[in-house]
Amino acid sequence: xxxxxxxxxxxxxxxxxxxIREQLPAKDxxxxxxxxxxxxxxxxxxxxxxxxxxxxxxxLQNGTLKTRTLKEVLDEL
Numbered sequence: 001x002x003x004x005x006x007x008x009x010x011x012x013x014x015x016x017x018x019x020i021r022e023q024l025p026a027k028d029x030x031x032x033x034x035x036x037x038x039x040x041x042x043x044x045x046x047x048x049x050x051x052x053x054x055x056x057x058x059x060l061q062n063g064t065l066k067t068r069t070l071k072e073v074l075d076e077l
Contacts, residue, residue, distance in 0.1 A: 003023070003025065
């Protein structure tokens with residue numbers, strides 16, 4: 001189902017949220033929320049970052065840490 005929002009002015013984030021609440025059916029709001037949540041999941045959480053650092057530190061101590069060369073890092077940039 002396609003829904004069209006009608007506005008032609010600059011709006012703040014809270015104003016946009018209000019427009020969405022007023023004009024989108026509940027099912028579409030839920031779908032939008034899921035889409036936005038999925039985008040946020042792309043970034044690691046603080047806990048995930050700390051866990052990976054801990055794993056890397058342990059691997060470094062054991063001599064099993066796999067690293068990339070500086071050239072590989074620069075090529076990625």
